Amino acid sequence: xxxxxxxxxxxxxxxxxxxxARHVRETMRPLPIEPLAGAPSFVAGAxxxxxxxxPVVDAATLFSGARDERDAATRWIAxxxxxxxxxxxxxxxxxxxxxAATNDAVAxxxxxxxxxxxxxxxTLDGELLAILQTAKLVDEEVWRAIAGQDDAR
Numbered sequence: 001x002x003x004x005x006x007x008x009x010x011x012x013x014x015x016x017x018x019x020x021a022r023h024v025r026e027t028m029r030p031l032p033i034e035p036l037a038g039a040p041s042f043v044a045g046a047x048x049x050x051x052x053x054x055p056v057v058d059a060a061t062l063f064s065g066a067r068d069e070r071d072a073a074t075r076w077i078a079x080x081x082x083x084x085x086x087x088x089x090x091x092x093x094x095x096x097x098x099x100a101a102t103n104d105a106v107a108x109x110x111x112x113x114x115x116x117x118x119x120x121x122x123t124l125d126g127e128l129l130a131i132l133q134t135a136k137l138v139d140e141e142v143w144r145a146i147a148g149q150d151d152a153r
Contacts, residue, residue: 002100003098003099003100004020004021004022004098004099005020005021005022005096005097005098005099006018006019006020006021006096006097006098006099006136007019007020007021007024007027007077007093007095007096008093008094008095008096008097008099008138009059009075009077009088009090009091009092009093009094010090010091010092010093010094011059011060011062011063011090011091012059012060012063012064012071012091013070013071013091015063015137016094016137016138016139016140017059017135017136017137017138018097018099018135018136018138019077019079019088019131019132019134019135020134021096023079023080023131023134024077024078024079024080025078025079025080025085026077026078027075027076027077027078027093028049028075028076028078029074029075029076030073030074030075030076030089031047031048031049031076032047032048033045033046033047033056034046034047036055040117040120040121040124041061042057042058042061042062042117042120042121043055043056043057043058043124044056044057044058044061044073044089047087049078049085049087050085052084052085054078054084054085054086054087055086055087055125055128056076056086056087056089057086057087057088057089057128057132058073058089059073059088059089059090059091060073060089060090060091062117062121062132071091072091073089073090073091074090074091074092075089075090075091075092075093076088076089076090077090077093079128079131080131081125081127081128081131082127086125086128088132099136099138
């Protein structure tokens with residue numbers, strides 16, 4: 001089974017997820033956000049990142065359907081979306097780890113997304129949706145095994 005590098009993050013408290021590193025430009029601290037009128041609830045707004053306006057997707061809201069201040073983003077993950085970027089605002093970034101390409105204990109992150117969020121996102125940005133569909137939920141047991149491998153090195 002081959003392993004690929006993933007950025008491991010917490011979209012919200014208690015959840016652990018991983019996004020293939022090939023889609024990630026960088027991680028960063030949050031920047032000021034300008035709200036966008038008429039945007040879905042999971043779009044926090046737009047921010048200027050490296051001189052370009054990019055949409056900011058709130059991972060906790062996308063994941064749960066409601067904004068909770070306890071899940072406030074402390075880190076951003078800049079994602080390459082074709083010839084542009086988007087930002088995924090997350091509770092925290094754990095690090096970069098090698099994860100097996102196929103693992104039955106790992107479910108798609110968007111499988112537990114808020115009702116209607118997938119349909120809304122597919123209408124707004126199919127390319128971003130395709131990238132977010134590569135993100136996986138990481139079971140705590142799988143995470144402990146990965147962390148144990150890191151400790152053994």
